[in-house]
Amino acid sequence: MAEKKLEGKPRTVGAAKKAGSKFFYDKNGTKKLAVTAEELKKSGKTLTQWANDWKKPGSSTAVSKSLRPKKRPTSGGSVPAATAKETAEVKAANLKIKADRAAKAKRLMEELKAKLKMQAANKEAADSKKKITGDSSSKSSAPRKASFKKKPAKTGPTYDEWKASGNKGNITKYRTEMEKLGLPPKFR
Numbered sequence: 001m002a003e004k005k006l007e008g009k010p011r012t013v014g015a016a017k018k019a020g021s022k023f024f025y026d027k028n029g030t031k032k033l034a035v036t037a038e039e040l041k042k043s044g045k046t047l048t049q050w051a052n053d054w055k056k057p058g059s060s061t062a063v064s065k066s067l068r069p070k071k072r073p074t075s076g077g078s079v080p081a082a083t084a085k086e087t088a089e090v091k092a093a094n095l096k097i098k099a100d101r102a103a104k105a106k107r108l109m110e111e112l113k114a115k116l117k118m119q120a121a122n123k124e125a126a127d128s129k130k131k132i133t134g135d136s137s138s139k140s141s142a143p144r145k146a147s148f149k150k151k152p153a154k155t156g157p158t159y160d161e162w163k164a165s166g167n168k169g170n171i172t173k174y175r176t177e178m179e180k181l182g183l184p185p186k187f188r
Contacts, residue, residue: 005029022051156183 006025010016016024016034024034033051040050082090157165159174167174178185 010034156181156186158186 006029010019010021010024011026013024013034013036016022022034023031025031033047035047035050040047043050045053156162156178159171162174162177175185
C-alpha cells in the first residue's frame with residue numbers, strides 16, 4: 001500500500017535533487033529533507049538553517065518571508081471628490097447657512113431686548129401706581145424694617161404643678177396633654 005501512495009515521488013536524495021524537490025520519501029513513506037552531510041559542511045549551516053533558507057522560486061513548498069500585505073503604490077495621488085463648480089456651490093451654500101444663523105441670532109437678541117424693556121416699563125408703572133394709591137399689599141422693592149420685639153413664649157404648668165392640681169397620671173400622660181395644648185412640657 002505504501003508503494004502506491006509513493007508512486008511518482010522521489011525515493012532518494014539524488015532523485016529529489018534531479019526533480020528540484022526539497023524532500024524525498026524513505027521506504028516507510030516518511031517525508032525527509034533532501035540534503036547530504038557534505039552539503040551542510042560546505043555551506044556551514046545546520047540542517048534547520050538549510051531547510052529555512054532553501055527554496056526554489058515558484059515552488060509550492062517555498063515559505064514567504066513576510067506575512068504583511070504589499071504596500072500600495074503612492075503615485076497618481078487621490079481623485080478629487082468634487083469638481084471646481086461643485087466646490088464653489090458648496091462654499092456658497094455654507095456662506096448662506098452662516099448668514100441665516102447670524103440673522104436669526106440678531107433677531108432673537110432684538111426680541112430679548114424688547115421683552116426686557118417691556119418688563120422694565122411694567123415695573124415702573126406698577127411702582128408709580130403704588131405711590132399714587134398708597135397700596136402696600138404687594139411686595140415692594142424697599143427692605144422691611146426688622147422688629148426686635150420678642151414675643152412671649154407660651155408656657156404651661158410644670159409636671160409638679162400639674163400633678164398638684166389634682167391630675168393623676170404619669171409623665172407620658174402629662175406630655176401628651178401639653179402637646180394637645182401646643183405647649184412644651186416643663187419638668188423643673
